[in-house]
Amino acid sequence: MVLRLLQWAVLLAALSPFAYYALAAYCGWEYFRKLRRLPSLDRSFTPPASILKPVRGLDREGYENFASFCRLDYPEYEVVFAVVEPDDPVIPIIQKLQREFPKCAIRLVAGIERSGTSPKMSNLCRLVKEAKYDLLVISDSDVRVEPDYLLDVAAPFADLKVGVVTAFFRGLTEGGFAADVDAVGVPTDASASTLVARKLGGIDFALGWTMATTKARLAEIGGFESMVDHHSDDFVLGNEIAKRGYRVELTRKPVWMVFPNEKLSHVFKHELRWSIMLRGIRPAGYLGMAMTFGLPWSLLAAAVAPSTTIAAGYLLAYLVLRLTVAWVIGAWGLGDPVVRKRIWLVPVRDALNFAVYVASYFSDTVRWRGLAYRVRGGSLVPLNEAARK
Numbered sequence: 001m002v003l004r005l006l007q008w009a010v011l012l013a014a015l016s017p018f019a020y021y022a023l024a025a026y027c028g029w030e031y032f033r034k035l036r037r038l039p040s041l042d043r044s045f046t047p048p049a050s051i052l053k054p055v056r057g058l059d060r061e062g063y064e065n066f067a068s069f070c071r072l073d074y075p076e077y078e079v080v081f082a083v084v085e086p087d088d089p090v091i092p093i094i095q096k097l098q099r100e101f102p103k104c105a106i107r108l109v110a111g112i113e114r115s116g117t118s119p120k121m122s123n124l125c126r127l128v129k130e131a132k133y134d135l136l137v138i139s140d141s142d143v144r145v146e147p148d149y150l151l152d153v154a155a156p157f158a159d160l161k162v163g164v165v166t167a168f169f170r171g172l173t174e175g176g177f178a179a180d181v182d183a184v185g186v187p188t189d190a191s192a193s194t195l196v197a198r199k200l201g202g203i204d205f206a207l208g209w210t211m212a213t214t215k216a217r218l219a220e221i222g223g224f225e226s227m228v229d230h231h232s233d234d235f236v237l238g239n240e241i242a243k244r245g246y247r248v249e250l251t252r253k254p255v256w257m258v259f260p261n262e263k264l265s266h267v268f269k270h271e272l273r274w275s276i277m278l279r280g281i282r283p284a285g286y287l288g289m290a291m292t293f294g295l296p297w298s299l300l301a302a303a304v305a306p307s308t309t310i311a312a313g314y315l316l317a318y319l320v321l322r323l324t325v326a327w328v329i330g331a332w333g334l335g336d337p338v339v340r341k342r343i344w345l346v347p348v349r350d351a352l353n354f355a356v357y358v359a360s361y362f363s364d365t366v367r368w369r370g371l372a373y374r375v376r377g378g379s380l381v382p383l384n385e386a387a388r389k
Helices: 004-011 016-036 062-067 092-098 119-130 147-156 176-184 190-201 215-220 232-243 262-280 283-290 294-304 308-333 337-341 343-360 383-388
Strands: 050-053 077-082 106-108 133-136 162-166 169-172 211-214 247-250 254-256 365-368 373-375 379-382
Touching: 004 294, 016 190, 016 283, 016 294, 016 308, 050 062, 050 106, 050 119, 050 283, 050 337, 062 092, 077 119, 092 106, 106 119, 119 133, 133 147, 133 365, 162 232, 169 176, 169 337, 176 262, 176 308, 176 337, 176 343, 190 308, 211 215, 211 232, 215 294, 232 247, 247 383, 262 283, 262 343, 262 373, 283 343, 294 308, 308 343, 337 343, 373 383
Parallel strands: 050 077, 050 133, 077 106, 162 247, 169 254
Antiparallel strands: 133 211, 162 211, 365 373, 373 379
């Protein structure tokens, strides 16, 4: 009797990811269908903007990534780079940009002093002080954009109730297995959960590949100086501004994310780092994510199912619903070329996600840019300092 009850409990619980996939597919279809019906961007609203780029080291095709920000179709903007180390190898690349794009206002700030645990936050604190304009657009170094990027980012700020603008991404890889597994993750998974959150109540976080706000909104939350020990600048920025009643909006077009050629072990390590940090920020929500993992639940349901027909039904339902989400959001909605060509990697990525999820409960330490930290809630503590406490 007890075994029978456990069997049916597993079979019922295994339905929860299917409900989530159905909701995510609907949210994706509704969002992108409406997006395609919107009129063209308003080219009359073009407030001057400061693009802030905290950088460290060299990324794959870094010059082309940076250069895309120098070719924007926008009347007045600047690009300000910040590096902590004065001998960082990325500096010659930025100097080359300054020579080859003389009409673009490109500035470099080097040798920034640490103001907290997070090097990136120290960069951002200085960048905001250096920025000439009120509209601040923060973007990672592995991001590439199209000429209308700033028009797209600026447009929502015509509504004074908008506090943050962020963006989805689609991936660019050289076709390596590990890079492709990495690239199909966010467009088919995190983008889906973002659209579900938007439908159910609104987005209360930003996504690191684009975070835009104004100096006035940033000042309301104490600036980046209030976050110098936080590890997730994108989440904290969006969350703190949303708490004050402002909306977080998405750009119409995704940016491009250029993925490095790496091993699967490297993908696992950086996904584990992000997962440990996410668990620190939202422990209850992170625990609840367990009910959205369709692959392990379907395999468990198939293992305890009373018949091969029911077992096959769970596995088939997982494949159909999960790939529908991937296609609707990643391929059709975002136009991601990696998802379109290698959608069969989605179950592989799901297996990786579950392995990372389980592993994240066995560690609270991360390595970030070669430095070791202990994660305590939303903060980073250098490992040697944490050991003394």
